[in-house]
Amino acid sequence: MAAQIALGAGQILLGVRHGGLLDGRLVGDAGDRLAQAWIGAALHRRRPHDAVLSEEAEDVGDRSSADRVWIIDPLDGTSEFSHGTSDWAVHVALTVDGRPSEAAVAIPARDELFRSDTIGTVGGPLTGRIAVSRFGGSYESHHVANTLGLQRVSIGSAGAKAMAVVRGDVDAYVHAGGQYEWDNCAPVGVCAAAGLHCSRLDGSEIIYNQRVPYMPDFVICRSEIAGEVLAALDTVW
Incomplete structure (x- = not known):
């Protein structure tokens, strides 16, 4: 459906x-x-x-x-x-x-x-790239990029950024600028089904259908670098 x-x-x-x-x-x-x-x-x-x-x-x-x-x-x-x-x-x-x-x-x-019901697990070599906003991205995304040595790739909407990770075009998408649940719920559902790491920036689980549907931050990334991404975020978040 x-x-x-x-x-x-x-x-x-x-x-x-x-x-x-x-x-x-x-x-x-x-x-x-x-x-x-x-x-x-x-x-x-x-x-x-x-x-x-x-x-x-x-x-x-x-x-x-x-x-x-x-x-x-x-x-x-x-x-x-x-x-x-x-x-x-x-x-x-x-x-x-x-x-x-x-x-x-x-x-x-x-x-x-x-x-989510037919997506395969994302694999293949890492790209060394991170999706950022066309407007430059957040401090947190730039910090992750600098810490892990990732090249920034400007991509439009939230869904397009998240699916770039699924497609294998980039390795991560870090968002800290504030969104609502509708901006990232379906992308997170697809990405999680594809075996990608999805969490809040502090590593906690993303829970939807809150009374106030504001979802200010999250990270989607290849599982191979999840520990490094969260460690980098821990120093600034």
Whole structure:
């Protein structure tokens, strides 16, 4: 279900950008609105008893007390989407008792779909690279890069950065600038299923469906360097 929703919403978003008929803020607003409407309708039809937390919908009811909660970002990287790049994504995850149970991340402009139920374990040689924001990244990410000697690679949205680790393009993604649960729940679900290390910057477990859905920091990295990454963060976090 998560994969079907992520793929379908991605097709809608590609349609929104079709022909360049909309641009700038107009295309971003239309993408957010239309993807949310379709995802909301699909979940209401197929999973009517599950709670939903989405960036583009009002957080109503006592969602934080529910056992099963879908955490959605219909369009992760609205700025990248609006500017015509490929570094944007659709995030769909089902959490059970605060942990991602099923997750999917679509990167429609690259025709990619990553799903937790079929993803293989990330392997191969380390790249010596770390994903950072196009705006330069946080102090923490730069500290990890400097300590481990990692080359910085600028990538757009949170989902695109996380899937770069899954794809094997980079070895780590360190975030300390503040996000919400919908920004990283599905990426963390996919990355954990792929055998990558996922935690808060202090090494503690990431727990979702909090009453206030603010997720300020996390690290996703190859398991081979997790100890070094956390040790570096321990000196500044």
